[in-house]
Amino acid sequence: MVLVETRALVKRFGSFTAVDGISFSVGSGEVVGFLGPNGAGKSTTMRLIAGFLEPTAGSAHICGHDSHADPVSARLRLGYLPEGAPLYPDMSVGAFLEFVAGMRGLDSARTRERLAEIVESIELGSVWNRRIDALSKGYKRRVGIAQAMVHDPDVLILDEPTDGLDPNQKHEVRELIRSIAANKAIIISTHILEEVEAVCTRAIIIARGRMLADATPAELIAKTPETGPDGMARSGSLRLEDYFREITRTPVEA
Numbered sequence: 002m003v004l005v006e007t008r009a010l011v012k013r014f015g016s017f018t019a020v021d022g023i024s025f026s027v028g029s030g031e032v033v034g035f036l037g038p039n040g041a042g043k044s045t046t047m048r049l050i051a052g053f054l055e056p057t058a059g060s061a062h063i064c065g066h067d068s069h070a071d072p073v074s075a076r077l078r079l080g081y082l083p084e085g086a087p088l089y090p091d092m093s094v095g096a097f098l099e100f101v102a103g104m105r106g107l108d109s110a111r112t113r114e115r116l117a118e119i120v121e122s123i124e125l126g127s128v129w130n131r132r133i134d135a136l137s138k139g140y141k142r143r144v145g146i147a148q149a150m151v152h153d154p155d156v157l158i159l160d161e162p163t164d165g166l167d168p169n170q171k172h173e174v175r176e177l178i179r180s181i182a183a184n185k186a187i188i189i190s191t192h193i194l195e196e197v198e199a200v201c202t203r204a205i206i207i208a209r210g211r212m213l214a215d216a217t218p219a220e221l222i223a224k225t226p227e228t229g230p231d232g233m234a235r236s237g238s239l240r241l242e243d244y245f246r247e248i249t250r251t252p253v254e255a
């Protein structure tokens with residue numbers, strides 16, 4: 002079942018084209034990794050799908066609802082972690098997540114149940130009563146991931162979810178994504194190619210607003226030789242890196 006669909010999505014800022022005709026669909030059970038150099042258009046594409054930016058042309062649909070024409074229906078089915086994750090700095094972690102659950106229409110029993118699950122899976126117990134602005138970068142990121150998941154949405158769009166997390170938490174968040182993926186469509190962006198190999202069922206490489214590749218990580222890895230230029234054997238994620246560098250080498254912000 003298709004849960005996310007973009008059709009010839011275009012976003013221009015003045016004369017600059019940030020997203021230049023992106024079309025793909027994501028089905029239930031898929032975890033799609035967005036890869037691309039800085040400035041490639043990954044976050045802009047995610048904002049367009051999430052309905053936080055108006056497309057110049059084309060459309061994006063979440064569970065059949067147009068993100069721009071019918072944003073309320075689309076957002077009910079969506080959890081979104083924006084880049085940098087703006088949060089309410091004066092609230093405690095617990096109060097903020099209860100507030101999000103309330104906004105999402107969860108009753109108090111369901112709120113308790115979901116927050117208990119999330120506290121455990123994202124390990125937020127130790128900071129539950131702390132003010133958000135007093136948290137470290139990694140814990141702020143965790144709160145951002147938690148708010149996206151509170152209502153157990155069918156579609157998750159997570160813009161660099163593991164950015165700033167320590168290696169243990171990176172591992173935990175990847176495990177979490179894998180464990181919930183079965184009947185959801187998940188799109189993550191990342192610069193960590195190892196992460197794509199570890200969690201993604203599919204990788205979309207974007208540069209200069211266009212899709213350069215859309216395949217499974219294994220298919221992309223198979224496109225480069227097993228032996229690197231130095232004659233040494235290359236592992237999966239290093240080969241993915243070779244392929245990424247080969248097809249995205251032209252700088253974006255030229």
Ligand SMILES: Nc1ncnc2c1ncn2[C@@H]1O[C@H](COP(=O)(O)OP(=O)(O)OP(=O)(O)O)[C@@H](O)[C@H]1O
Pocket residue numbers: 014019037038039040041042043044045046084254
């Ligand atoms: N509101 C805006 N106004 C003007 N230009 C913008 C705006 N938002 C994004 N851009 C430009 O669009 C391009 C794509 O940006 P985007 O944030 O989507 O890249 P990205 O692939 O997410 O990069 P990164 O890996 O650095 O997060 C960049 O050149 C950026 O400067």
Ligand SMILES: [Mg+2]
Pocket residue numbers: 043044045084160
């Ligand atoms: Mg970005």
